[in-house]
């Protein structure tokens with residue numbers, strides 16, 4: 385028995401508001417499906433964040449339908465859970481995956497937590513926010529008991545785990561039952577393949593570069609999915625890399641050598657099939673930034689899909705410079721010094737930015753900054769926060785089930 389495991393395809397995501405980027409995500413998904421069919425697997429598992437939003441556009445729905453029908457034509461079923469992006473965190477909300485049940489998609493939900501594929505027990509749960517981790521843990525214990533009755537079992541989840549995602553997680557590694565043979569995880573966009581219990585725990589990573597902070601992992605591991613050979617005593621995991629349609633280029637340029645810097649970039653990107661995204665930092669700028677932007681745009685605008693410039697003015701210290709400094713006695717310097725022992729540069733930058741804003745009483749800017757940070761690094765939106773207060777009632781009060789909305793929800797998921 386062989387299966388494919390993928391996650392975080394985020395269909396419908398229009399990165400930077402560009403239709404080209406939306407198409408890139410569809411293109412990668414199609415390549416993944418074609419490769420899966422070529423590999424003649426027995427089934428596919430999708431571990432959540434199938435779509436970018438809980439209300440996908442017709443284009444996103446069609447992109448998935450196309451893939452699902454191809455799989456169906458090849459006789460390959462897909463098992464899927466909802467991720468944090470697939471569901472509006474509101475009472476009675478249903479994920480878009482449900483639409484595809486009539487086309488054969490096997491949706492794993494709180495109502496329908498498990499399936500048998502031959503003699504393989506496939507169980508899972510959709511994403512639970514951290515405010516619900518108590519409920520999540522008790523449901524995991526139930527699934528673990530059921531799994532004990534089967535020879536081979538798979539647990540499908542879309543959660544952050546402290547061991548792999550230190551900033552924000554709903555589960556600690558010790559919370560996860562250890563009697564499954566394969567842990568099909570989603571949520572973390574980088575590739576993780578770890579030994580856990582008697583089996584393997586895998587995050588296949590996202591299909592495309594969803595945030596630019598995924599570039600480090602992309603350069604190391606690429607993007608793609610995994611194939612799992614489930615016949616032996618332990619699952620054998622093989623990563624399949626799928627080329628993403630366009631490159632992301634990150635460069636630092638010096639204002640004083642702008643011309644040669646631009647020439648170097650032109651040389652790098654001139655033969656690319658698709659126009660890349662350029663993330664440029666221009667240091668020592670001694671002129672109006674709009675003038676520098678015009679030069680860059682004129683030289684590179686036609687060769688790039690998008691240019692994202694950052695300007696550091698001459699004599700102005702960048703956050704990186706400040707964090708790297710050894711000397712200094714002011715409160716800000718002390719803060720920066722303290723942060724050195726803390727290895728996460730994103731959090732360091734947030735702390736320094738907040739210090740700057742708050743010491744100037746910029747309260748609104750600080751709130752905005754924190755919102756942005758959570759959105760970028762924790763995949764959290766305001767919808768999630770609203771959910772926390774409501775969902776506690778839904779899960780813990782059984783009488784909620786008598787509500788019309790909840791009945792509809794249950795029936796659709798059955």
Ligand SMILES: [Mn+2]
Nearest residue numbers: 392433467571
């Ligand atoms: Mn995701």
